[in-house]
Amino acid sequence: MISGGITKSTLINDLIGIGVKKGMTIIVHSSFKAIGKVIGGPVSVILALEEAVGTIIMPTQTEHLCEPSEHDANLSSEDIEFIKDNMPIYYPDLTPTSYMGIIPELFRRQDGVFRSSHPHMSFAAWGKEAKRITEDHNLHYALNEKSPLGKIYDLSGYILLLGAPTNSNTSLHLAEYKQQNTFVKPKVWGVKMLVDGIEKWTTYDDINNESDDFELIFNEFKIQTNVVTEGMVGKL
Secondary structure, eight states: OOTTOBOHHHHHHHHHHTTOOTTOEEEEEEOHHHHOOBTTHHHHHHHHHHHHOSEEEEEOOOGGGSOGGGTOTTOOHHHHHHHHHHOOOOOTTTOOOSSOOHHHHHHTTSTTOEEOOOSSSOEEEEETTHHHHHTTOOSSSTTSTTSHHHHHHHTTOEEEEEBOOGGGOGGGHHHHTTOOSTTSOEEEEEEEEEETTEEEEEEEEEEOOOOTTHHHHHHHHHHHOSOOOOOOSSOO
């Protein structure tokens, strides 16, 4: 092995060392840069995950397809309309991810990977339960109990933060829908999609998802339970 290099085999051994097993259903949040110098790059990481696990899910969200004003409050009304008129709709096989990183972006393109239909909050999955997890992704309340996250929960799925920070733990959004308090605010989201076969801007109902307290929640969960396993994968 090249000095300082990491191979697919070493990644598999590292994953097994932290408790990853065949047959598991795992949602993966990743940072390729945090893993280290991998021979074969992110492809080796994906292949290692697939060899070590049963079903893999990765978030493949597409925030760049949201209303232009969600990203830039300084746009003029003319700019907003121009962008909206020329923005493509979501294509599961073509549309790239937004800010997800190179691993999920490559993963979602792979043969045998299913990607859900939600135009903003999609997930991609590979393995035994992939089709079940990604099919029938509801437009409204996109991360609730009927979403891919809810299905992963029903399958007793696991969460793997592969060099990713704890505030990237998308699965915690599922808990937001179960809360009965004033912190969770409803929100109507704009989206461009096919309506009766024609590309149109329309809306869907959801909540204003927040992740600011995810790190605090994770730390408290880690302290109060014994189910969090930590270890080195690559050069994390």
